[in-house]
Amino acid sequence: MFSVLPSLLLVGLGAYAVSRAVQLSDADGAWERAGASGGELIRRAERSGDPALARAAARHRRELEASITNARRWDYLLSRSVALIPLAGLLVGGVLAVLALRASRGMGRRLSHPVEELAGWARMVGRREALPENDGVAAADEFAVLRRAFRRMAAELEASREAELEAERARTWVGMARRVAHELKNPLTPMRFALHTLQRTTPERPDAREALEVLEAESARLEELARTFAQMGRMPEGPPSEVDVREMLDYLLRTHLPPQVRHDLRAPNALPAVLGHHDALSRAFANLLLNAGEVVTQAGGGSVTVDVREADGNLEVRVMDDGPGIAPEHVARVWEPDFTTKTRGTGLGLALVRQTVQAHGGRVWARNRLEGGAEFGVALPASAAVPEEALSA
Known part of the structure; x- marks a missing residue:
């Protein structure tokens, strides 16, 4: 409607304007009047007895007769074409209507297909199905x-x-x-x-x-x-304080690992403190070190390395051992409360570690090292980056 109706209106107005212009032009009548007055002038010139004037009058008569003949032919064609102009307008309007219909259908498909696709995606999200990786639509598409x-x-x-x-x-x-x-x-x-x-x-x-x-x-x-x-699920009471993680780890390495397990602390002297509860963090890191020491001892010996560094406003602690590593199917489950590979384990040690770290606004990870052994990591916000209300909740 937005394309066909204006087009038909313009075509109709154009056809009417052309037909009126043809009717108002009156080219045939003008040439008839010019022929009448010219004929009188030619007859007088022929009766004058001047040979040169007579020859000029004869040439003018021939030109005037040819022009009048052409004007009559043009008037005949215009009189017949005036009746055809509305038909031509209707034909042009019909062509425009067809083109507009095809364009509107194409535009409708371009608009409706993405909407239907997104509706299908909504149903997939509702069913918790994965969305298609590649929908085959160019990046410049409006959707x-x-x-x-x-x-x-x-x-x-x-x-x-x-x-x-x-x-x-x-x-x-x-x-x-x-x-x-x-x-x-x-x-x-x-x-x-x-x-x-x-x-x-x-x-x-x-x-x-x-x-x-x-x-x-x-x-x-x-x-x-x-x-x-x-x-489980309980943080120590009292307000948090600044904790020197380097000093804490140095003490835990000296007191919580068996004598036969070698240990190494890699940490710069200038490290930011962590705002938190000292006892809870100490228990969390002690659990990681005890697990690493037990794994190394069962493997027949080795070392435990603790790497501490500052990255992106966080204090990252990596506890690395020389043991056999984590089974690939267990990597994603080691932090679960009901998971353990020990015969006498409760499965709560690493779960308590994750709970304590998350309560301090941090995150944990576990993975195997390329050179062998496992790595358990903790990232804690440095100093005042942890809101006190989050720790006291």
């Missing part, structure tokens, strides 16, 4: 920006879903761990008292002493397990 925005939205939705699932799993594990800790502590207290009583009253018999030592070790392990469960 390219919308497609890119849709892809970013789908990626952000997927990331938010994963974060929500992870948070839900963490909440579930926190609740379960605290219930287990509560159930463990109730019988542990009388068991420990009874064990101490037996240790004082039992005679010095080797078999009884050995049994008491087993009970002492296992009850201590249960008590430590209950303490670990109780720590």
